[in-house]
Amino acid sequence: MSVLIRGGTVVTSDDSFRADVYTQDGVIKAVGEGIEAPGDAEVIDAGGQLVMPGGIDPHTHMQLPFMGTVASEDFFTGTVAAAAGGTTMCIDFVIPGPQEPVLEAYDKWRGWSEKAAADYSFHVAITWWDETVHRDMGTLVQEHGVNSFKHFMAYKNAIMADDETLVNSFMRAKELGAICTVHAENGELVFRLQQEMKDRGITGPEGHPLSRPPEVEGEAANRAIRIAQVLNVPLYVVHTSCMESLEAITRARLEGQRVFGEVLAGHLVIDDSVYRHPDFEFAAAHVMSPPFRAKPHQEALWRGLQAGNLQTTATDHCCFCSDQKAAGIDDFSLIPNGTAGVEDRMSVMWDQGVGTGRLTPNEFVAATSTNAAKIFNIYPRKGTVTVGADADLVVWDPEGTRTISAKTHHQNIDFNIFEGMTVKGINTHTISQGRIVWADGQVQNMERGSGRYIDRPAFASYYDAMARREDLLTPTAVERAKAAE
Numbered sequence: 001m002s003v004l005i006r007g008g009t010v011v012t013s014d015d016s017f018r019a020d021v022y023t024q025d026g027v028i029k030a031v032g033e034g035i036e037a038p039g040d041a042e043v044i045d046a047g048g049q050l051v052m053p054g055g056i057d058p059h060t061h062m063q064l065p066f067m068g069t070v071a072s073e074d075f076f077t078g079t080v081a082a083a084a085g086g087t088t089m090c091i092d093f094v095i096p097g098p099q100e101p102v103l104e105a106y107d108k109w110r111g112w113s114e115k116a117a118a119d120y121s122f123h124v125a126i127t128w129w130d131e132t133v134h135r136d137m138g139t140l141v142q143e144h145g146v147n148s149f150k151h152f153m154a155y156k157n158a159i160m161a162d163d164e165t166l167v168n169s170f171m172r173a174k175e176l177g178a179i180c181t182v183h184a185e186n187g188e189l190v191f192r193l194q195q196e197m198k199d200r201g202i203t204g205p206e207g208h209p210l211s212r213p214p215e216v217e218g219e220a221a222n223r224a225i226r227i228a229q230v231l232n233v234p235l236y237v238v239h240t241s242c243m244e245s246l247e248a249i250t251r252a253r254l255e256g257q258r259v260f261g262e263v264l265a266g267h268l269v270i271d272d273s274v275y276r277h278p279d280f281e282f283a284a285a286h287v288m289s290p291p292f293r294a295k296p297h298q299e300a301l302w303r304g305l306q307a308g309n310l311q312t313t314a315t316d317h318c319c320f321c322s323d324q325k326a327a328g329i330d331d332f333s334l335i336p337n338g339t340a341g342v343e344d345r346m347s348v349m350w351d352q353g354v355g356t357g358r359l360t361p362n363e364f365v366a367a368t369s370t371n372a373a374k375i376f377n378i379y380p381r382k383g384t385v386t387v388g389a390d391a392d393l394v395v396w397d398p399e400g401t402r403t404i405s406a407k408t409h410h411q412n413i414d415f416n417i418f419e420g421m422t423v424k425g426i427n428t429h430t431i432s433q434g435r436i437v438w439a440d441g442q443v444q445n446m447e448r449g450s451g452r453y454i455d456r457p458a459f460a461s462y463y464d465a466m467a468r469r470e471d472l473l474t475p476t477a478v479e480r481a482k483a484a485e
């Protein structure tokens with residue numbers, strides 16, 4: 001199986017140049033001008049188009065059991081929809097329930113994901129703590145290619161990690177050479193504000209953003225960043241949605257702390273007016289956490305992306321159809337939280353990023369693919385166009401347009417938060433593992449189960465040094481310890 005992409009302009013995160021790309025057996029074999037391919041190679045004429053690394057979405061939840069139901073998108077339909085929009089790898093989440101053995105949860109998710117049709121990997125959430133969790137984190141890093149552990153600071157009485165769990169897990173991740181990620185919302189405040197809204201008789205979807213104001217996110221982001229600072233462990237803040245958490249990330253990065261920020265395509269283009277729509281289905285379809293914010297937050301997030309204080313874009317693709325969202329018809333806190341986006345992220349980011357001059361094509365590649373590959377340690381296997389890399393690619397028509405709609409999308413959900421948006425900049429071809437899986441507006445060659453679980457190695461070298469040298473703790477911590485002697 002070989003593909004020759006001829007006549008395009010290769011765009012990576014740091015370079016743009018005219019070159020053909022030849023792939024064979026799922027690997028990029030040659031990048032250069034005038035490549036002659038063997039007779040049986042499939043040839044794509046990429047004249048006037050760009051050839052970029054396939055998108056990596058570092059934040060999806062296929063078939064997630066959550067809030068009394070299960071997300072409607074599974075690992076097969078979700079990876080197909082992703083490829084239809086130019087994303088060739090998703091990093092999903094294993095989320096153990098309270099007291100659920102971590103390795104058992106991991107095995108369960110691995111079973112569900114066997115149906116995937118494109119490559120994927122898993123962050124593993126630490127939702128509770130005891131010595132078995134400490135042990136299982138080691139097994140996951142050393143035997144299962146996990147190098148990132150998630151912590152939900154929201155969702156009290158469900159999967160919320162308290163500070164004790166955060167500190168224990170962050171220290172264990174550092175020992176193992178793994179990175180910590182957080183969903184940064186103060187779950188205690190959310191719980192209290194939800195009750196307050198209902199006491200005031202606010203039970204509709206408009207109560208959702210009122211119970212999770214930006215300050216609730218800013219507090220948690222800052223707390224996680226400070227805990228990571230004291231423990232000297234890198235931190236990745238998922239779905240940064242507002243100025244308050246962006247400011248916390250920016251301050252930390254200005255001080256040289258290793259903090260990364262992720263922003264969702266949805267949070268960059270959709271505002272909180274959706275929750276005041278008179279139609280319950282429409283408003284409820286937008287219920288996700290953190291909620292969509294008032295317009296000034298979007299401009300701040302774009303500036304964060306442009307300034308390099310936010311590194312990746314994602315979707316938090318977590319689908320619940322209208323009949324599932326209806327669980328909260330009388331109480332917004334019962335509306336399953338989640339929205340879709342895995343099929344539209346790439347075009348929305350090009351249209352609103354490159355199309356408006358906010359991002360260069362190279363910055364687009366960094367934000368939709370390369371940075372996620374680097375942060376989660378699968379670069380240059382993924383996230384670039386170079387000999388030896390996996391043949392995950394998109395052929396991109398910067399002049400092509402399409403209008404986004406639930407009527408035509410491949411996502412298994414009856415709503416699209418980008419409904420009606422006409423985007424300029426579309427993938428005419430997607431190549432996944434060296435197979436052409438999207439061409440002529442059609443999915444092709446996507447076999448159920450053909451996706452691979454991608455191991456992500458720990459950052460052992462950096463961490464071995466860090467874990468051994470006490471003096472690398474922040475000076476204040478060392479001074480405090482000396483003073484206490």
Ligand code: URQ
Binds near residue numbers: 066290316318339
């Ligand atoms: O919080 C998350 O990331 C998961 C549960 C998806 N739902 C959401 O509202 N973001």
Ligand code: ZN
Binds near residue numbers: 183238239289290
């Ligand atoms: Zn989250």
Ligand code: ZN
Binds near residue numbers: 059060061316318
């Ligand atoms: Zn999520």
